[in-house]
Amino acid sequence: MTQRTAFFSRHNVRQAALLALAGLTATLGGCISQVDYDNLLVTNRTLTNRNQELRASLDECEAARSALGGSRQSGDTTISQLTAQLKEKDSLLDDYEQRMRQLEEQMQGFSFGALDPVTDAALADLAARHSNLLSYDSAQGMLRFNADLTFGSGSDVVSAGAKRTLSSLANILKGSGASQYDLVIVGHTDSQRISSGTARRHPTNMHLSCHRAISVRNELTTLGIDGSKIQAAGWGDQRPLVPNNADGNTPANRRVEIYVGRSVGGAGGGAPAGGSGSAGVDIDRQTPPDRQPAITK
Numbered sequence: 001m002t003q004r005t006a007f008f009s010r011h012n013v014r015q016a017a018l019l020a021l022a023g024l025t026a027t028l029g030g031c032i033s034q035v036d037y038d039n040l041l042v043t044n045r046t047l048t049n050r051n052q053e054l055r056a057s058l059d060e061c062e063a064a065r066s067a068l069g070g071s072r073q074s075g076d077t078t079i080s081q082l083t084a085q086l087k088e089k090d091s092l093l094d095d096y097e098q099r100m101r102q103l104e105e106q107m108q109g110f111s112f113g114a115l116d117p118v119t120d121a122a123l124a125d126l127a128a129r130h131s132n133l134l135s136y137d138s139a140q141g142m143l144r145f146n147a148d149l150t151f152g153s154g155s156d157v158v159s160a161g162a163k164r165t166l167s168s169l170a171n172i173l174k175g176s177g178a179s180q181y182d183l184v185i186v187g188h189t190d191s192q193r194i195s196s197g198t199a200r201r202h203p204t205n206m207h208l209s210c211h212r213a214i215s216v217r218n219e220l221t222t223l224g225i226d227g228s229k230i231q232a233a234g235w236g237d238q239r240p241l242v243p244n245n246a247d248g249n250t251p252a253n254r255r256v257e258i259y260v261g262r263s264v265g266g267a268g269g270g271a272p273a274g275g276s277g278s279a280g281v282d283i284d285r286q287t288p289p290d291r292q293p294a295i296t297k
Helices: 003-031 034-068 072-108 117-129 160-173 205-222
Strands: 134-137 142-146 181-188 230-236 255-262
Touching: 034 072, 117 134, 117 142, 117 160, 142 160, 160 205, 181 205, 205 230, 205 255
Parallel strands: 181 230
Antiparallel strands: 134 142, 142 255, 181 255
16 A cells, blocks of 8 residues: 555544544534534634645645656655655644544533523523613523624723623622633624724724623623633624625624633633633734725724
């Protein structure tokens, strides 16, 4: 069997492993939170994309080695280098395969509970009293804030009205029943592209969604919630509630979601139970903007 044939045999095995993991994910969907499920899906997608990149690079190496095969005197050294690269890429594939197995093991350990009745009732009452600003999903332990009422256009500055509501939320979270919970705050935008003015502070929709989540987190910590129990994340325009309009301007998709659930982490806390829709990380404001055309947001 040639080295290339062997490689693709191994690749087929890995593809089967990935398909098996996907099936396992679907089977276990009832016993893990949507937050962790989404995180695992994103990691799975990242590993799959990386495998595809390595495969394409492998094809390029093989083509280059074949082209050099007719000139042994000048090409032997380069062929040796390409062979070493092939071995390195094969090692990387093995590493990604191992990481997939580790993800599978992590998924088998997830088991979460619901919010306590007192906290659940308090959050439902808060949403009822501020129904123009937010809604509450008891099944997920999730508060959804209308971003257009929480922030100004293209801004991450929390509005005065939203600050008052967050103050009431902080009072609930500081109650004895809610002290056991962590929070995941997730920002979302529509697909309308960032304007040139907004881009100076928020280069992309991903930045804007993360920065808004961070602003809500900062507001809650100012109100006395322990910052080590709050994660801020963003999806940008990647998780719309409804299909975006042709121009991207879709208010329903501009939102901030706060998921409340029991910690499953170590001493410093971890991802909460009962949540979904989070798979981002805090993004540094100094990250360069992308090259998309700007449209007023």
